[in-house]
Amino acid sequence: MKMGIILIFVSSFSEECSCGKDRGNIHRQKYNTKQKALLAAFFREHGEKSFTPDEVASALPDVPKSTVYRTISHLEAEGEIRRTGTEGRAFLYQYQGSECPGHMHIRCILCGRTEHLDAGTTERVAEIIRGSSGFTAVNTTIFDGICRECREKRK
DSSP states (O other): OOOOOOOOOOOOOOOBOTTSSBTTSOOOOOOOOHHHHHHHHHHHHTTTBOBOHHHHHHHOTTSOHHHHHHHHHHHHHTTSEEEEEEETTEEEEEEOTTTGGGOOEEEETTTOBEEEOOHHHHHHHHHHHHHHHSOOOOTTOEEEEOOHHHHHHHO
């Protein structure tokens, strides 16, 4: 039995883009489309809730599901929305806006409503976590709980 070796050569070439950068590098360009504007508006209008990509696609039936997923990635990379957790195997996303990065949040596990914790509360919680565990809490931390309205409905 004869054995042979197959060599595969992968050629990597570099071609310059008109901007002077290597085409092999990913350009960090703003992704502006009508669908992106629709998704951004949807998240802004429902800023207190988190959504899975499938929920967004259901709410915006004129936008193809693949476009929803791709656009959510762009909105997250640009800081317009942020990942807030998971629901089953799907990530949840929520509008972030410019004021969000400096605050922790609390989310109702029943209705999905999410609220900002004020800066003072955020700092006190971070100090407690630092003192008790040595961890540094990040300002994107989300605490789960049950909101007043949902507690009252359960009575």
